Amino acid sequence: MSLFEGRNLICIRGGRHVFAGLGFAVSAGGALVLVGPNGSGKSSLLRLMAGLSRPASGGLSWAGAEIAGDPEAHRARVRYIGHLDCVKAVLSVSENLSFWAGQYGPAGPDEVRRGLEAFALENLAGLPGQVLSAGQRHRLALARLAASPGELWLLDEPTVGLDTAAQEHLTAAIAAHRGAGGRVVAATHTPMDLPGAQTLTLEPFALAARAAEAELDAEPAW
């Protein structure tokens, strides 16, 4: 089975070891939930998976092929939802969405409508971004997932600010995505309804990083 894998990953940010010795594997249709306290490296790991940053050591692979060898193919399958919503205040909801859908290939009104419907944004389609509430902006960000299909969803705290109805939309969208063979990696503090998801607790790897740092510090260099 083709796996999205990470092996022995070490992440260093701003000169500090965030985690060390971390590995994971997600199969087609699978889901991985990252848990851990603030600062344990959930967002850093998602950024490594997306290719926004490079691991200090270790590697990521997709179906056995190193991702570093073909970053463009990886970018074509990654859909990343970060903390920021990427909503332009002076563009309307549908203009915002159609721009992002267009960045992943030709996108017509159908794709935009599919995205809007998945997160119940049809009634807001003509409104400018500046009048949206925080929750509505976040739904618009999530709508990118439905408007431009990609194999690997990387979601950083996707449920923050969502009401119950929107959380259900998200659950449904993830279920449909996984049903079609897609994979999801989500970092979250609130429990999400993801049947059969694996859980990766980051704390031990963060502790391993501290240990590695302490070891380096003890080593006499001069």
Next chain:
Amino acid sequence: MHRFANPGRFLRLSNIVLPWIAAMAAGLIAVGLYLALFVSPADYQQGDSVRIMYVHVPSAWMAMFIYTVIAAASASSLIWRHPLADLVAKASSPIGACFTFLALATGSLWGKPMWGAWWVWDARLTSVLVLFFLYLGHMALMGAFDNPTRGARAAAILALVGFVNVPIIKFSVEWWSTLHQPSSVLRLDGPSIHPSMLWPLLAMGLGFKLYYLALMLVRVKSELIAARVNARATAAAEAT
């Protein structure tokens, strides 16, 4: 771990070579100054003020040489992510800026009796001035980030962009200066140099290079030690 294994070796090695380099730099500069001030002849036109050349010309050489070192270090930092390359670039930049400033200041001092003005927009002086601005931009960008790794990366890209541009800038400044000053003013260095002037010049040039090398090693060492101290402080803060 590759990030620290290399620096450890670097520190041991630099401790061994540093005294030798420093001593050789001091010796060469002393010999060069003696030859320049007492042995070499005064110019029949310029008199004793020609002796400024023995500081001015090597400084101008160093200005270009150090920028080249920075560009090479930046390239190896961006391509191979060599852990010491960023430190070499960071340590070299202020030294290069100082040499560039020295070249400008001595050029201006030399120019006063020659041209009757502290500054003329001569093509060479102007290119060195632009090089000085490039150094300042590099230093400013390096220090403008809270995360030192980002500052080093950004400065490395800037150094390469600047390095590609240096010949273009030099060429256009020369073009510009011929447009505006068709009659060439007295050049700062004569076309032919007598051996009695060449030897002190070479001694100074080599002395300056070794002096730069020694200073750069000291600065890289102190950067490494500072990083170690920082790491220890954060570890201690986390432990409590």
Next chain:
Amino acid sequence: MSGLAHGFWGLLTRDLRLALRRRADASLAVLFFVLAAALFPFGVGPEPNLLARMAPGVIWVTALLAVLLSLERLFLADYEDGSLELMVLAPQPLEMTVLAKALAHWLTTGLPLIAAAPLLALLYNMDPAGLPMLVVAMALGTPSLSLTGAVGAALTLGARRGGVLIPLLVLPLNIPVLIFGVAALDAALSGFNPLPHIMFLGALFLGSLVLAPLAGAAALRQAME
């Protein structure tokens, strides 16, 4: 349309649409251009011959400064709202993204400056025979300013006081454009052949067209880490 051209076109039209909806912001650079150039006569006096002689230099220098003024926002808005992360992650090469952003910047800043420059030339009593050359030189020179500016703007993302840093990084790199832009105009005004200068301006433009997207993309990538 291929996927590549599609992403490029989508980004270009989005940036133009954003500029159009915020017309007041977009017109600031050209307002600054006119205002700053109008200050010089107060400094050096209204003597027509002196002003006519200064015109090429003043127009080019103030155009350079006006472009600088508009550079800070080039990537910053997208950096702050997270859009830049997604652009780095989009399948199209990041170099194309930098090119699209620089082109949008030139269309919204460089083009209005070119349109306003003849007006300033008249204010400065410049010989109207030089106007075509002024427009040609600026049309060839200002794209280089947008391209090198994009590199400077990308390098300073996330820096403290990036807006003050950009001029320090970008101005030295723009000296060749200034030299040949003014030289072309001077040559045309005094009856010499401006072609060599124009060719150099074109060469600088082609050079920055190749190098700036590479350097800008490298800068954006490192800004994400």
